[in-house]
Amino acid sequence: MGDKNVEEQLAELVAKVAELEAAAGGAAVTNTMFAETFYYLTIPLMIIIHAGFLAYEMGASRLRTCCHRV
Amino acid sequence: MKNILAFAFMIPTFYFFGWWVYWGFPTGLPGAPGPAGISGIEYANAIAWGWGESAQYMGPNIADQASGVFFGAFALFAATTASIMSGAVIERIQTVGFIILAVVLGSFAWVVAAAWGWHADGWLVTQFGVHDFGAAGLVHAVAGFFALGVLINLGPRIGKFNADGxxxxxxxxxxxLTITGLMLIIVGFFGFLMACVIVPGEAWSWFADKPSTIYGTPITLSALSFNILMAVAGGIIGAWLLTRDPFWMMSGALAGIISTASGLDIYFPAHAFIIAFSAGLILKPCADWLENRGIDDAVGAVTVHGTIGLYGVVMLGIWAGGYPALQGAAGEAPTISLVGQIVGAIVFFLCGFVPGYIVSYILKIFGMLRIPHGAEIAGMDLVKVPAAGYPEWGGDAPVTPAHPAE
Known part of the structure; x- marks a missing residue:
């Protein structure tokens, strides 16, 4: 940077800051999307709990009542 | 039918008022705001109604990528409570009566327990240092003892008990099918416990750069993975030693997770294994004890979820006393204690048992609880369901004496 004058150096710094800000913004978006996806995926996983209880109860019922458990 | 309907009624009732209860009453009645500034009726009015100003948080909104998924996870917790009760009351409860009970349990009873024992402003947390990371008490025990309250009014299936008791x-x-179902519950448990983690990146995150429990205390998914797997194994082995019965072994797996759920963020894996093992060991004797009191819990739900849930809440008080219960300013954070966990266990028991008993008692008065004698003898499929499970088969297996009476 020895040959550059102060204004050039400042311009470079400004550009660098803008680049970093954009990256940080991108990281925040990624973070938000990760959080949203994380909880979204827990929902179908927890529906499997329901499927499990369903199967469990149907199996534990006698033939004449197994459909009512569904 | 019953289980599908429970799910279908749970989602809208949780949307219309259950979510509001969670945010409105952490400090108890009359719904004053708590120190964290995210509770109280005013706050709940602002974020949890599906109409007016707060509807921006309760519907599609490109500026809000948190409320919907957070609500969804909680609604599924609610549906889980109804499923837990469902197994205990099979073969004799009326469909509409069951749905009313499911709504009271899923959109009210456990939500109150969660507001008190899970929310950062919950009075059990701030005043007693109650810590229940994976909801052993506030989901499982509440649902289990709600079921017990119902069972007392519902009575046993015809033929369950002999004249001599x-x-x-x-x-x-x-x-x-039963065993496969139990294994599916284990799969779903990973989703349930994962949803108990607060990850960075959303409006309610405790931290911008690391995950935490709902109390803001440290946790990683790796910790969960270690401890859940060890708990499943411990529970199965404990139940196997005593029963040799695959039904109880898989129930032992559930009991293993439930007995350690309060402290999955704190335990060391070998420790989780031992606690789960002990839960697997006491499971069948606890269920037999209840049965000898004349309670016909068809799938052991009261024991697996209720008794073992509270066992887990108290175990954490024994083994993790002094750990921070909540993220707070240095010197101010409440810590876990045996007394606090016992207080929590008692409150969770009451949150489940009292509404379960009262509402089922009222339903019984109105004749909405139990199906008629003839319908029970014929089987509910014939009477209630316009479909046949196995149209080519018929006949039940013979009923045989269970364990010896006390």
Whole structure:
């Protein structure tokens, strides 16, 4: 940077800051999307709990009542 | 039918008022705001109604990528409570009565327990240092003891008990289906416990750069993975030693997770294994004890979820006393204690048992709780369901004496 004058150096710094800000913004978006996806995926996983209880109860019922458990 | 309907009624009732209860009452009545500034009726009014100003948080909104998924996870917790009760009351409860009970449990009873024992402003947390990371008390025990309250008014299945009070074993029609179902619950448990973690990146995150429990205390998914797997194994082995019965072994797996759920963020894996092992060991004796008191809990839900849930809440008080219960300013954070966990266990018991008993009692008065004698003898499929499970088969397995009476 020895040959550059102060204004050039400042311009470079400004550009660098803008680049970093954009990256940080991108990281925040990624973070938000990760959080949203994380909880979204827990929902179908927890529906499997329901499927499990369903199967469990149907199996534990006698033939004449197994459909009512569904 | 019953289980599908429970799910279908749970989602809208949780949307219309259950979510509001969670945010409105952490500090108890009359719904004053708590220190964290995210509770109280005013706050709940601002974020949890599906109409007016707060509807921006309760519907599609490109500026809000948190409320919907957070609500969804909680609604599924609610549906889980109804499923837990469902198994205990099979073969004799009326459909509409059951749905009313499911709504009271899923959109009110456990939500109150969660507001008190989970929310950062919950009075059990701030005043007693109650810590229940994976909801052993506030989901499982509440649902289990709600079911007990219902069972007392509902009564046993015809033929469950003999004239001398001894119990019979009423075999289900499909053991492989039962075992597979229990294993599916284990799969779903990973989703349930994962949803108990607060990850960075959303409006309610405790931290911008690391995950935490709902109390803001440290946790990683790796910790969960270690401890859940060890708990499943411990529970199965404990139940196997005593029963040799695949039904109880898989129930032991559930009991293993539930007994350690309060402290999955704190335990060391070997420790989780031992606690789960002990839960697997006491499971069947606890269920037999209840049965000898004349309670016909067809799938052991009161024991697996209720008794073992509270066992887990208290265990954490014994083994993790002094750990921070909540993220707070240095010197101010409440810590876990045996007394606090016992207080929590008592409150969770009451949150489940009292509404379960009262509402089922009222339903009984109105004749909405139990199906008529003839319908129970004929089987509810014939009476209530316009479809046949196995149209080519018929006949139940013989009913045989269960364990010896006390």
């Amino acid at each position: 001894s119990a019979n074993h009423i075999p289900g029609h499909n053991m492989p």
